Amino acid sequence: MKGIPIPKAKLPPNALIPFYANAESRGYLADPEEVAKSRIWLAQKYGYHPFDFSSSSESTQKLMSMRKDPRQIFHGLEPGWLVSIPDKAVLKPKSDLLDAYHKS
Numbered sequence: 001m002k003g004i005p006i007p008k009a010k011l012p013p014n015a016l017i018p019f020y021a022n023a024e025s026r027g028y029l030a031d032p033e034e035v036a037k038s039r040i041w042l043a044q045k046y047g048y049h050p051f052d053f054s055s056s057s058e059s060t061q062k063l064m065s066m067r068k069d070p071r072q073i074f075h076g077l078e079p080g081w082l083v084s085i086p087d088k089a090v091l092k093p094k095s096d097l098l099d100a101y102h103k104s
Contacts, residue, residue: 003091008071008079008102029070079103 012020012029020027023034043050053064068075077083080102082091093099 003082003084005080005082005093005102006073006077009073011070032067 011017017029019025021029023030023038026035026038039050053061056064066075071079073079077090078092080093080098083089084091093102
């Protein structure tokens, strides 16, 4: 069997970086604190109350605070790893050189 490692996610084109870095559009490159402020502003504008995650269970808080790296395609899987569906296994590179290449 032949496998292809998970690639790094590409950054958006230069013309679209302001959109993806803007908290109002909830872009994935935006600062999470600015996104939270934007959620509150939007709730005030349209007259609803945003869901307060601090009053929910610890597992919900943990889930909602998880963030993936902008260069990751799949949450929890790093670039360079291989996923074997038939074996239900994730294969990680053992070489530091390969690991450094995929993280650059």
